[in-house]
Amino acid sequence: MYPLPLSATLNYMFLKKGKIQREVHGVKEDVMNMIAPQMVRPITRWPFFAFLGGAMFCLLASSTCHLLSCHSKRLSYIMLRLDYAGIAALIATSFYPPVYYSFMCNPFFCNLYLSFITILGIATIIFSLSPAFQTPKFRNFRASLFFGMGMSGAAPIVHKLIMYRNQPEALQTTGYEILMGALYGLGALIYATRIPERWKPGRFDIAGHSHQLFHVLVVAGAYTHYQAGLVYLRWRDVRGC
Ligand SMILES: [Zn+2]
Structure with missing residues (x-):
């Protein structure tokens, strides 16, 4: 039998007047959920770290772009x-935690969805970097690529809901994922339509x-996804496969 996750043990270790008092949450608990259980349980963290790496790369690339442009x-x-x-890297790596932790017990679907999003992500990065696709003619095509990449997440999410329809974590993470999809989708729409400057140029x-x-x-969208990722980690740490 596995011992309790270290994070849970730490959360409940503060005693006061004979009662167990739960530690105040926040960033500390998030970090505990990410790292501490790794020491006592073999649930891998790489998909979550791939997502964090993608998010950091995205924000670093954006900051560099706007600083030097x-x-x-x-x-x-x-x-x-x-x-x-x-x-594109952020959106592609966003799929890693939900796909991996939803289908970690079904290697076929896990590998299928991960391969699909990886190929789509690489294609979008190549199109983003290629000068031929920077012309205004391809503006809608580029937006459609981003939008399509975001929307392709519907397949594993619907699949997860069918497989785990009685699992509260599956429903909770789906709520976060719908919100994330709406935020990314709205971002792509604003990018493509150039709202609001099209109405009042200058x-x-x-x-x-x-x-x-x-x-x-x-x-x-990335922050919403981070919250969903923490729910996945707690789910798999406690219940395993
Ligand atoms: Zn920018």
Whole structure:
């Protein structure tokens, strides 16, 4: 029999007046959920860390892009492509925790969904970096690629719901995933339609233009996904396969 996860043990170790008092939560508990159970249970963390790596790469690429793009037209052109490649990496790695932890007991579907999103992610990164696809003619095509990559997550989520319809964690994570899909989808829509600057050109040049809204929505989507990832980790740490 497995011992209790270390995080659970630590959470309940503070005693006060004969009663067990649960520790105050926050970032500390999140970190415990990520790292501590690794020491006592063999549930792998790599899909969660792949997602965190993708999110960090995305935000680093965005920051670099917007910091350096004022240098010259040439550098701005290169950096903007890196910005979109970062977002493609974030969306692709976002699939790793839900797919892996939902299907860890079904290696066939686990590998199928992971391979599919990896190939789609690499294709989107190549299209984002390729100069031929930067022309305005391909603007809607690029947006469709991002949108399609996000929407392709519906297949493993519906599959998970059918397999684990009586599992509260499956329903809870689906709620987060729907919210994440809505945030990413809205981001792609704003990017493609250039709202709101199309209505008042020049008015949003400094603040509030579509590219800024797009980044805010991507960060919100990634944070929602992070919360879903923690639910998956708790689920698999406690119940195993
Ligand atoms: Zn950007």
